[in-house]
Amino acid sequence: xxxxxxxxxxxxxxxxxxxxxxxxxxxxxxxxxxxxxxxxxxxxxxxxxxxxxxxxxxxxxxxxxxxxxxxxxxxxxxxxxxxxxxxxxxxxxxxxxxxxxxxxxxxxxxxxxxxxxxxxx
Numbered sequence: 001x002x003x004x005x006x007x008x009x010x011x012x013x014x015x016x017x018x019x020x021x022x023x024x025x026x027x028x029x030x031x032x033x034x035x036x037x038x039x040x041x042x043x044x045x046x047x048x049x050x051x052x053x054x055x056x057x058x059x060x061x062x063x064x065x066x067x068x069x070x071x072x073x074x075x076x077x078x079x080x081x082x083x084x085x086x087x088x089x090x091x092x093x094x095x096x097x098x099x100x101x102x103x104x105x106x107x108x109x110x111x112x113x114x115x116x117x118x119x120x121x
């Protein structure tokens with residue numbers, strides 16, 4: 001993994017933790033060259049018991065509560081689902097979405113042991 005990729009991942013998690021989730025989503029979308037998904041607090045009827053979900057038809061990441069807006073695992077997991085949609089077909093799995101989110105978090109954790117703020121751009 002390149003230094004710029006490491007910094008990008010650490011910065012993305014940092015943005016989410018600082019409740020700058022929309023900025024993180026925009027940065028992810030630019031980085032992966034995909035349309036910026038919508039972000040909505042509130043779950044669709046059929047998914048109310050879930051913490052979050054991605055709805056391909058509306059290109060929307062739904063979050064169950066405002067608390068999850070600051071949860072990097074939830075945001076990155078659902079962004080992975082957005083990233084892996086092609087047409088209406090999903091090409092990823094829950095396991096891969098978890099791995100995607102964990103990779104960002106592990107990079108951030110490696111940086112968070114140091115007394116400086118990671119900056120990206």
